[in-house]
Amino acid sequence: MHFYCSVCEKSYLIEGLDYQCACGGLFKLHKEKGEKITTEVSLGEVKTPMLKRTLQEKEVYLKLDYMQPTGSFKDRGAFAMVNKLRELGIKEVVEDSSGNAGAAFAGYCAAAGIKCNIYLPENTSPGKIKQISAYKANVVKVPGTRDDTAKAILKAAERTYYASHVYNPLFFEGTKSLAYEIYEQIGIPDYIVVPAGNGTMLLGIYKGFKEIGQLPRIIVVQSKNCAPIFSKFKKQPVSEMKSTAAEGIAIQQPKRIDEMIEAIKDSKGDIIAVDDEEVIKAQEMLGEMGIYIEVTSGAAVAGMLQYFKDGYDNRLTIVVPLTGMGLKK
Incomplete structure (x- = not known):
């Protein structure tokens, strides 16, 4: 197993x-046939439930992926990567995150006995910082945007292993599950x-279904206040980034943007952008049904409602993964 x-x-x-x-290209993972990642480190991962619900007369399956150990789907990627790094003898890592990935890595590194340093924007939700700190990770708050944090981490990565959920393809090996x-x-x-912000769920789902041998149509949702993938896919000028309630997907310069667009096109999918009001309403809608999600998770629900507003067919099977629990504030 190696990168190329x-x-x-x-x-x-x-x-x-x-x-x-060195040429600037991003890594992919090479595995020999039958080669797998050993999984000795566990926090009690589960196969997350799928609930069939009707939202504004549209029948959908909600995949409750926030029911992973640290409360988000990012546990899938951290589980795979941390297990491999432990096997290879890595003792310390750095990672940059707006919250959920940081919590996932902090938790799994704690279980694996790996020292963990999490770089995050100083305006990250206090609940997420509290969770990361609870795992005894070293928290480094960076002034400015999520992209400023991504730049700050590169200096630290010169001397410490960069367990990146964006650059490191081991993460997608986990999210494909x-x-x-x-x-x-x-x-x-x-x-x-x-x-989609950095596209870790999108690329994982794409990789998984490609391996299975059949792709669903992948519909990607971004915030109107930060929509670089939407702009490039639709061939529109990129708007200036603004603050958004969907902080978890507020990535102005996603590194794997071309891979994401390729995945959308290959699946014959599409991409839409939603405003904060729609995202918050979607979160509240699920709350009224007993489902408590963080605000960013509401983006996918809002996007689904917008995309199928005029073209819904009750014969369709539609899945909306819910990415993070509502306690992450």
């Missing part, structure tokens, strides 16, 4: 400090609607 460059195909050791190729679970529960859906 998606551009020049040069090989790299997984345990090295390089997080991307979401596709396998959905397939086991209901088969191949017609549509799956996902929020």
Whole structure:
């Protein structure tokens, strides 16, 4: 098992400090046939429930992926990566996160005995910072935007292993398990609607369903206040980034944007943008049904309601993964 460059195909050791190729290309993961990641470190992962519900007369399956150990789908990626890093003898890591990925890595690193340093925007929700700190990770607050945090981490990555949920393809090896679970529960859906910032869920789902051999149409949702993927996909000028309630997907310069667009096109999917009012209303709608999600999770629900506003067909199978629990404030 090793990394290789998606551009020049040069090989790299997984345990090295390089997080991307010298040519600038991003890494992909090479595995021999049948090769798997050993999974000795566990926090009690579960196959998350799928609830069939009717939202504004639209029947959908809600995948409760916030019911993972640290409260978000990011546990899938952290589980896979931390297990591999422990096997390779990595003793300390750095990671940058707006919250959920940081909590996931902090929790799994604590279980694995790996020192964890989490860089995050200083305006990150206090609940997320409190959770990361509870796992005894070293929290480094960075002034400015989520992208400022991404820049700050690169200096630290010169001397400490960068356990990035964006650069490191081991993370997608974990998030692809979401596709396998959905397939086991209901088969191949017609549509799956996902929020996207750095695209960790999108790329994981795409990878998983490609391995299964059939793709659902992937509908990606972004916030109108920060929608670089939407703009590039629709070939529109990129608007200035503004503050958004959906902080978890507020990524102004996603590194794997071209891969995300390729995944959307390959699935014959689409991308839409929603405003904060729609996101908050979607969160409240689910709350009235007994489902408590964080605000960012409401983006996918809002996007689904908007996308199928005029073209809903009750014969369609639609899945909306819910990414984070409501206690993450």
